Amino acid sequence: MEGDEEKFVTPGEVLGKATELKAGKGAYVSADDRTVYASLTGFRSLTPPPEGSDDPRPTVEVKGHKAHGPVPEPGLVVIARVTKVMAKMASADIMCVGPKSVREKFTGIIRQQDVRATEIDKVDMHASFRPGDIVRALVLSLGDARAYYLSTAKNELGVVSAESQAGATMIPISWTEMQCPLTGQVEQRKVAKAGA
Amino acid sequence: MESKPSVSPSSFVDQQVFPGDVVLDLSKMTNQTIKLGGGLRQDGDVISVMKAGKLRFSKPNKYWVESSHKRYVPSAGDNVLGIVVDAKADNFLVDIKGPMLAFLPVLAFEGGTRRNIPKFEMGTLLYVRVVKANTGMNPELSCMDASGKAAEYGPLKDGFMFESSTGLSRMLLSTPTCPVLETLGKKLAFEIAVGLNGRVWVNATSPSITVLVANTIMQTESLSPAQQKIKVENLLQRLQ
Numbered sequence: 495m496e497g498d499e500e501k502f503v504t505p506g507e508v509l510g511k512a513t514e515l516k517a518g519k520g521a522y523v524s525a526d527d528r529t530v531y532a533s534l535t536g537f538r539s540l541t542p543p544p545e546g547s548d549d550p551r552p553t554v555e556v557k558g559h560k561a562h563g564p565v566p567e568p569g570l571v572v573i574a575r576v577t578k579v580m581a582k583m584a585s586a587d588i589m590c591v592g593p594k595s596v597r598e599k600f601t602g603i604i605r606q607q608d609v610r611a612t613e614i615d616k617v618d619m620h621a622s623f624r625p626g627d628i629v630r631a632l633v634l635s636l637g638d639a640r641a642y643y644l645s646t647a648k649n650e651l652g653v654v655s656a657e658s659q660a661g662a663t664m665i666p667i668s669w670t671e672m673q674c675p676l677t678g679q680v681e682q683r684k685v686a687k688a689g690a
Numbered sequence: 691m692e693s694k695p696s697v698s699p700s701s702f703v704d705q706q707v708f709p710g711d712v713v714l715d716l717s718k719m720t721n722q723t724i725k726l727g728g729g730l731r732q733d734g735d736v737i738s739v740m741k742a743g744k745l746r747f748s749k750p751n752k753y754w755v756e757s758s759h760k761r762y763v764p765s766a767g768d769n770v771l772g773i774v775v776d777a778k779a780d781n782f783l784v785d786i787k788g789p790m791l792a793f794l795p796v797l798a799f800e801g802g803t804r805r806n807i808p809k810f811e812m813g814t815l816l817y818v819r820v821v822k823a824n825t826g827m828n829p830e831l832s833c834m835d836a837s838g839k840a841a842e843y844g845p846l847k848d849g850f851m852f853e854s855s856t857g858l859s860r861m862l863l864s865t866p867t868c869p870v871l872e873t874l875g876k877k878l879a880f881e882i883a884v885g886l887n888g889r890v891w892v893n894a895t896s897p898s899i900t901v902l903v904a905n906t907i908m909q910t911e912s913l914s915p916a917q918q919k920i921k922v923e924n925l926l927q928r929l930q
Contacts, residue, residue, distance in 0.1 A: 578826070619827075624826075677732050
């Protein structure tokens with residue numbers, strides 16, 4: 495099964511037998527557990543088995559295509575920009591996963607019950623987010639076909655940066671309020687606790 | 691349009707103002723709190739106008755711009771006349787002549803539970819209160835007042851609804867009673883519901899009274915109080 499060290503593969507190509515190889519990232523085992531196929535486009539690479547494990551098979555992965563940017567996974571903290579605020583939820587465009595920016599468009603939804611941890615049925619979405627705010631959120635789940643489910647129900651999650659109605663970047667005052675430096679107007683948001 | 695060298699607040703009150711006019715200079719006024727209503731905006735040290743209309747002032751410190759439009763901008767606390775467009779699982783979609791359809795929650799009625807949800811057909815006329823109206827979000831309505839009572843909100847049966855401008859609606863709702871309604875009310879018996887979104891509903895025992903009241907109101911929009919009384923009396927004489 496040797497060939498070039500880094501063979502270019504496309505989805506559906508056979509990578510090897512399941513008895514000889516373990517399926518890593520970008521690869522999967524067929525339903526009858528006999529063959530390992532590629533599921534992404536990229537370069538095939540083999541990694542030897544980790545020490546101390548019983549499994550002697552090397553792991554085959556498909557990596558390297560430039561469209562494989564970071565992808566939101568449940569449990570990761572993402573940075574998103576709020577696009578729409580509605581009565582019971584807010585839509586956001588995910589821009590970064592951890593420290594890296596994403597290469598494709600991912601949409602997230604923050605539901606009313608996931609905005610904060612206390613008094614979740616009295617949350618006013620308009621007093622928590624506005625369109626254009628940058629928020630730090632946690633990915634709860636893959637959600638449905640349209641969007642990931644995000645949550646800001648922690649002290650360090652919430653609005654990181656927002657513009658006031660006068661157009662200036664606001665300064666956070668408390669966990670519920672931000673103030674405009676030009677007009678002094680205070681606006682309500684669910685503010686993230688600043689700090690490393 | 692003369693330009694005044696010093697901008698004192700009294701110079702512009704009750705005058706027609708246009709977007710861009712500077713009406714107040716905050717650096718000249720010290721230690722005062724001023725409340726700005728619709729149509730005004732703070733630009734650093736000056737207050738400038740955003741909407742064309744008449745600048746109004748109410749003691750002690752409220753300024754706002756009043757204008758009359760055929761379009762309605764939803765704002766919380768207004769009583770409006772809406773038309774049901776659709777019924778979804780959780781709310782009715784109601785048209786209130788604003789930029790977006792408004793949501794009327796299915797439970798926002800006095801004594802409303804999941805079991806006795808009212809069945810409104812498409813086209814039903816409702817007298818409702820705007821609860822929340824934020825930019826970008828669909829306005830939220832309710833058929834209850836702030837304390838949870840029904841208070842005249844709900845569907846309006848029979849009668850005739852016509853649309854006009856928001857200025858006319860405000861005139862009809864002003865206190866003391868506007869001359870048109872007062873003069874009409876002395877001779878005729880009718881009921882009327884005025885929505886701040888430019889819709890007015892009139893109902894009377896006979897169609898001719900309804901038509902007379904509706905036409906009279908529509909014709910008196912731009913008349914002064916004295917002219918209104920004269921016009922109404924003329925029209926009433928023709929009926930007799």
